[in-house]
Amino acid sequence: MENKKTILSIKDLYVKFRVRGRILTAIRGISLDIYENETIAIVGESGSGKSVFTKTFAGMLDTNGFIDQGSIIFNDEELSDTVVAYDDSAKRLVAAFAEKLNEYSHLEFGADIYKEMLELDAQKRAKNGLSDEEEAEFKKNLKAMKDDRINLFNLKQTYDPKQEKDKIKEASARLKEMEAEYKAYEKKRDDLKKERKNAAEQDPEFMRQYHEKKAALKAKYDEAIKQAVSEETKERNLVLAKEILLSSGRFSLRKRRKCIKGLLEALRKAMEMGVDLNNESERNQVFDAVTFRVKFLNEITVAEHEKLLHPDQPLRTDEKSQKMLLHGYCILNLASFNDATDWMQVRGAKIATVFQDPMTSLNPILTIGKQISSIIMKHQHCSENDARLRAIEIMGKVGIPNPEQRFDDYPFQYSGGMRQRIVIAIALSCQPKILICDEPTTALDVTIQAQILQLIKDLQKEFNFTTVFITHDLGVVANVADRVAVLYAGQVIEVGTVEEVFYDPKHPYTWALLSSLPQLATKNAKLYSITGTPPSLYNAIVGDAFAPRNPYCLKVDTLAEPPMFKVTDTHYARTWLLHPDAPKVDKPEIIQDIHEKLLKTYNL
Numbered sequence: 001m002e003n004k005k006t007i008l009s010i011k012d013l014y015v016k017f018r019v020r021g022r023i024l025t026a027i028r029g030i031s032l033d034i035y036e037n038e039t040i041a042i043v044g045e046s047g048s049g050k051s052v053f054t055k056t057f058a059g060m061l062d063t064n065g066f067i068d069q070g071s072i073i074f075n076d077e078e079l080s081d082t083v084v085a086y087d088d089s090a091k092r093l094v095a096a097f098a099e100k101l102n103e104y105s106h107l108e109f110g111a112d113i114y115k116e117m118l119e120l121d122a123q124k125r126a127k128n129g130l131s132d133e134e135e136a137e138f139k140k141n142l143k144a145m146k147d148d149r150i151n152l153f154n155l156k157q158t159y160d161p162k163q164e165k166d167k168i169k170e171a172s173a174r175l176k177e178m179e180a181e182y183k184a185y186e187k188k189r190d191d192l193k194k195e196r197k198n199a200a201e202q203d204p205e206f207m208r209q210y211h212e213k214k215a216a217l218k219a220k221y222d223e224a225i226k227q228a229v230s231e232e233t234k235e236r237n238l239v240l241a242k243e244i245l246l247s248s249g250r251f252s253l254r255k256r257r258k259c260i261k262g263l264l265e266a267l268r269k270a271m272e273m274g275v276d277l278n279n280e281s282e283r284n285q286v287f288d289a290v291t292f293r294v295k296f297l298n299e300i301t302v303a304e305h306e307k308l309l310h311p312d313q314p315l316r317t318d319e320k321s322q323k324m325l326l327h328g329y330c331i332l333n334l335a336s337f338n339d340a341t342d343w344m345q346v347r348g349a350k351i352a353t354v355f356q357d358p359m360t361s362l363n364p365i366l367t368i369g370k371q372i373s374s375i376i377m378k379h380q381h382c383s384e385n386d387a388r389l390r391a392i393e394i395m396g397k398v399g400i401p402n403p404e405q406r407f408d409d410y411p412f413q414y415s416g417g418m419r420q421r422i423v424i425a426i427a428l429s430c431q432p433k434i435l436i437c438d439e440p441t442t443a444l445d446v447t448i449q450a451q452i453l454q455l456i457k458d459l460q461k462e463f464n465f466t467t468v469f470i471t472h473d474l475g476v477v478a479n480v481a482d483r484v485a486v487l488y489a490g491q492v493i494e495v496g497t498v499e500e501v502f503y504d505p506k507h508p509y510t511w512a513l514l515s516s517l518p519q520l521a522t523k524n525a526k527l528y529s530i531t532g533t534p535p536s537l538y539n540a541i542v543g544d545a546f547a548p549r550n551p552y553c554l555k556v557d558t559l560a561e562p563p564m565f566k567v568t569d570t571h572y573a574r575t576w577l578l579h580p581d582a583p584k585v586d587k588p589e590i591i592q593d594i595h596e597k598l599l600k601t602y603n604l
């Protein structure tokens with residue numbers, strides 16, 4: 001796979017949900033590269049995080065969910081390449097931004113003294129009350145106490161009032177105690193604050209020294225920021241000003257103003273704190289807090305830009321094509337997309353999803369044809385007539401017989417399998433780069449399932465998109481995927497090519513999943529099932545998340561989280577069994593000859 005281009009690079013991703021005052025961590029540090037034009041299957045039990053993971057990069061996360069950490073870099077050259085008109089009014093704007101930035105640049109001379117003043121203020125706060133660290137510590141402990149109380153309260157609700165009276169009584173008593181402990185701890189914090197404040201009032205010498213030091217620093221600061229800004233810094237500020245215009249150019253007027261204001265303020269603060277704005281990654285971080293940064297590349301004409309995008313076309317020379325543009329490039333980090341406008345360019349258009357139940361994706365009161373053509377019109381800006389022709393063409397492509405006649409039918413007039421073909425047609429009508437198939441065949445019967453899987457395979461060959469298959473059916477995986485990522489409790493615990501994961505699996509959870517394949521069951525023998533339940537995602541997980549259910553559990557599994565061990569260049573697994581010092585354990589007997597069994601079932 002090393003010669004493949006990465007289309008989506010996910011690094012150390014954490015996704016959390018707010019649920020009635022508590023935090024559930026659904027994705028815990030996933031890092032995964034997804035390649036152009038491959039089919040990767042995401043497998044795991046119900047609740048392992050398959051849907052949340054893909055919804056995160058499809059821009060469909062539920063509103064109570066958020067990305068807590070990590071990055072999702074989407075390598076799409078078309079979207080990354082950015083231009084904005086550089087006419088007289090744009091030039092005036094850039095000049096005004098540059099002038100403001102030159103003003104702020106004076107603050108850079110005083111940054112060290114400014115930080116000293118902040119430190120002095122922090123000392124004063126600590127003297128008069130709590131230091132920033134103490135305040136944070138109290139806050140953290142109070143939150144933990146509150147969470148414990150909510151956990152116990154929730155547990156109490158699950159007890160049977162008739163049969164578990166004692167447990168309910170015990171929990172009620174403990175809840176009362178916890179309430180008292182919480183209040184006592186709050187009081188301890190408040191008393192400490194009061195005590196410090198009183199002591200500070202008894203110590204006028206401290207305050208006198210504070211004011212004296214502050215005044216001296218202020219005078220030094222005022223002197224420092226009087227220095228003249230160098231030509232070099234002014235050059236940098238001019239580039240920053242262009243980047244402000246490029247980074248805010250995609251927004252509507254009102255949002256653009258807000259974005260520009262935010263960026264200028266963020267840059268002012270960065271200069272005040274002495275952030276090195278010549279450093280690319282620091283500059284990115286400053287921009288990212290407001291919107292992602294579009295790096296300035298050059299000033300080019302419309303014609304030159306067109307030539308860059310389509311080198312085979314002749315260079316235009318008319319008047320319009322000579323207009324100037326600011327040309328930039330951005331790294332698309334989907335994890336820091338915080339604007340609906342940004343998601344609109346990606347969701348559906350670049351990353352499309354096909355869900356399990358086609359009826360939830362189709363509007364029952366609109367004809368099939370209208371639903372496809374309206375999407376084509378929206379994304380490809382073409383006339384109604386053209387959209388109709390394209391819709392009929394794509395309906396034919398997904399195997400709808402007589403598409404002209406079926407164009408005006410309603411969803412209820414289609415069978416389940418045909419409806420799923422329509423959903424695929426809608427998803428593909430915008431020619432996405434990535435197609436996520438979330439259990440696309442689970443609601444269909446077996447023969448139709450095979451047809452739909454074949455259809456997706458055929459379309460992928462024709463349109464060259466990447467397919468991400470979410471499924472709990474390993475049989476589907478063996479049939480369609482190039483690579484498999486196995487998810488458990490929000491982590492990728494094994495990833496590799498289909499051959500590696502099926503025939504040389506390394507993680508006991510993968511062994512268990514494979515062992516429960518119905519295709520491996522023998523007549524009259526009980527079908528293997530994994531005992532126990534996955535861990536609660538509300539609490540921190542210590543050690544290997546699978547340890548309590550793992551018949552091959554080692555002591556270390558209960559103590560420390562295993563890292564990803566490399567098996568081959570393409571195969572990795574998160575299990576201590578791969579540590580050089582681990583005892584040698586063979587995979588279960590039932591999956592020893594899985595190769596032959598699957599070959600027989602699927603003609604692989």
Ligand SMILES: Nc1ncnc2c1ncn2[C@@H]1O[C@H](COP(=O)(O)OP(=O)(O)OP(=O)(O)O)[C@@H](O)[C@H]1O
Nearest residue numbers: 017019024026045046047048049050051052053062
């Ligand atoms: N909106 C939400 N609020 C709170 N928790 C959520 C939300 N959406 C998902 N979760 C939780 O995140 C975890 C992962 O869910 P996810 O739907 O990704 O699982 P899955 O592997 O796709 O399972 P399934 O096959 O059942 O769809 C689960 O514990 C689920 O309860």
